[in-house]
Amino acid sequence: MSKSQLSAYFFIAPFMIIFVIFMGYPVFYSFYLSFHQVVDYYDMFGGMKFVGFAHYIKLMGDSQFWWSILMTLYYAALFIPLNIAASFFLAVLLHNKLRGSRFFRTAYFMPNVLDTLVVGVIWIFIYLPNGPLDHILSAIGITNFSSTGFLGNPLSAMPAVVFAMVLKSAGFGMILFLAAIQNIPKSVYEAADIDGASPWQKVVQITFPLVKPIVLFLSVIGAITALNAFAEIYAMTSGGPYQSVGSQALGVTNLSGYYLYRTFESARYGYAAAISYVLLIITLVISTINMKFLSEK
Known part of the structure; x- marks a missing residue:
C-alpha cells in the first residue's frame, strides 16, 4: 500500500469512526431492538426478552x-x-x-x-x-x-x-x-x-x-x-x-x-x-x- 493510500485512509478514519459510533451502531441496534421487548428499563442491553416478529405482527393490526x-x-x-x-x-x-x-x-x-x-x-x-x-x-x-x-x-x-x-x-x-x-x-x-x-x-x-x-x-x-x-x-x-x-x-x-x-x-x-x-x-x-x-x- 502506497503512502498516498495510507494518507487517504488516515484522513477518512476520523469520519468513519464517528459515523460508526453515531450512525452505524444505532441503526443495527434499533434493528436488533425491533425483535426484543425491554423488560428492564435500567438495563437496555441485558434486560430484554426476544419476541421475534411479535412487534411487526402487532403493527399490522x-x-x-x-x-x-x-x-x-x-x-x-x-x-x-x-x-x-x-x-x-x-x-x-x-x-x-x-x-x-x-x-x-x-x-x-x-x-x-x-x-x-x-x-x-x-x-x-x-x-x-x-x-x-x-x-x-x-x-x-x-x-x-x-x-x-x-x-x-x-x-x-x-x-x-x-x-x-x-x-x-x-x-x-x-x-x-x-x-x-x-x-x-x-x-x-x-x-x-x-x-x-x-x-x-x-x-x-x-x-x-x-x-x-x-x-x-x-x-x-x-x-x-x-x-x-x-x-x-x-x-x-x-x-x-x-x-x-x-x-x-x-x-x-x-x-x-x-x-x-x-x-x-x-x-x-x-x-x-x-x-x-x-x-x-x-x-x-x-x-x-x-x-x-x-x-x-
Whole structure:
C-alpha cells in the first residue's frame, strides 16, 4: 500500500469512526431492538426478552398506526401539489427580468433555511384564535375559526399545517425550477413567438413539459417529507385536534413520524424500532421508484 493510500485512509478514519459510533451502531441496534421487548428499563442491553416478529405482527393490526399512515397520505396529497405549484409559479415569475428579482429570490428562499420547529412556533401565533389571520378573515365576514383557531378545528388543522410548510419549502423547489427553466434554449421560445403563442401557452406547452423531471423529483421528496414529518406537528398541534372515529379518539394530524415519537416516548422501544423499519421500507420503495423514473428521463 502506497503512502498516498495510507494518507487517504488516515484522513477518512476520523469520519468513519464517528459515523460508526453515531450512525452505524444505532441503526443495527434499533434493528436488533425491533425483535426484543425491554423488560428492564435500567438495563437496555441485558434486560430484554426476544419476541421475534411479535412487534411487526402487532403493527399490522394497530389501528393507531394505520390511521397515522392515512393521515400521512392526506398530508402528502395536500403538500405535494401545493408545493410544486407554488415553486413553479415563483420560478416562472422570477425568470422574467423583473427589477429586484435577485432580492426576491433570496427572500423566497430564506424560510427554507429556518428550523421547522421555529417556523411552527411562528405560525402558532398567526393561527391563534383572535390572532392576525383570524382578524383578517373576520374583516371579510369569515368567523368560523374565532373560538378554536385554525389549529383547533379538525377540518382546518391539517390544511393549516400544510400551508405553513408549503411557504417554508417553496423556495427550495423554486431554485430547482429556476435552474431548469434557465437551461431551456431561447430558440424554443422564439419559435413559439413566431407561431403566435401567448405567454400562458408557452408556460403550459413548453416550460412545464420541459421541467417534468423536477416535478417528479419534488413529488418523491414531498412523499418522503410527509413520512418523516415530525417537528411541525410537534410544534403546532401535538397530533391533535382529536375526532371520534368509531370507538376511538384519533388525532387528525397524528402523522406516522409523530406516532413513532409518541411510541418511543411511552417507553415501547422495541415497538417503536419496528415502526421505524416499516417506515424505512416504505421510504426505500419510494426512493427506488424515484431513481427508476429519473434514470428513464
